Amino acid sequence: MRIPKHSIELIYLTIDRAPERQFMTTKLYSADEMQSIFQHRFEYSRLLTELTDEQSTFISSEDYSGLIELLMRKQTVIEALHQYSNGEPPLQQQWCDLRDSLNSQIRSKCEQLLDATEQNLAEVMQKEAACTQQMQSQRDHTRAQLELVSGGIAVQDAYHDDDQSSQFDSNF
Structure with a gap:
């Protein structure tokens, strides 16, 4: 399932990348603000789950250019999720208070x-572990295929060398 591009565009709009505002200043959230932050974090986590499902599809189909594009989109979502967690005092502490x-x-x-x-x-996290395992299996399979090809080339070269040395030299 592909995530609509407009979903990602909404995320871009919510991330403030201005260097002078990179870090949140000390701010205590109200109950409504805290609920809104938790709602945003939930939406980002849901989107991350959907993107991870799509990641698995790209890996299965060995579509690595699509996978790279998707990973860039995932990074944007992770940054947005992380930004909601950063602050002074930290969000977790504010929630406890x-x-x-x-x-x-x-x-x-x-x-x-x-x-x-x-x-x-x-x-x-579970799906990421499965994707990692799937990619490692594909890597190992590719390595085994390359070793077979490399071994075949070495055998071919050995026979080729034997053919030249075993020819009868009539100049003797």
Whole structure:
């Protein structure tokens, strides 16, 4: 399944690449902002899961140019996901500080988003391991084929050398 290009374009719009604003300043998030951040992180983790599924398809079909393009798109999503985690104080610390003061409905929604995000990221890690194994298997198969070809060439060269040395020299 291909991820629509417009999904990736939305991610580009959300990443602030201005050097002077590369790092977030000290800011404490409100409950609504925290929920919004968790929602964005969940969406990025879901998109990462979909891209990883597509990555597996590229690997299976040995479409390495498509795989490289997809990996660049994945990197953009990872950067966006990472940017939501960076801040001072760190997001995890802010969540721990804010969690107990939230009303139960917002806290429950945030916890659901966090759990779903963690599940998506765990799934991505499992799929990444499978993709890595698949690529290693393809590499090993290619290496074995190259060794067979190389061995065949060496045998051919040996026979070729034997043919020249075993010819009868009539000049004796």
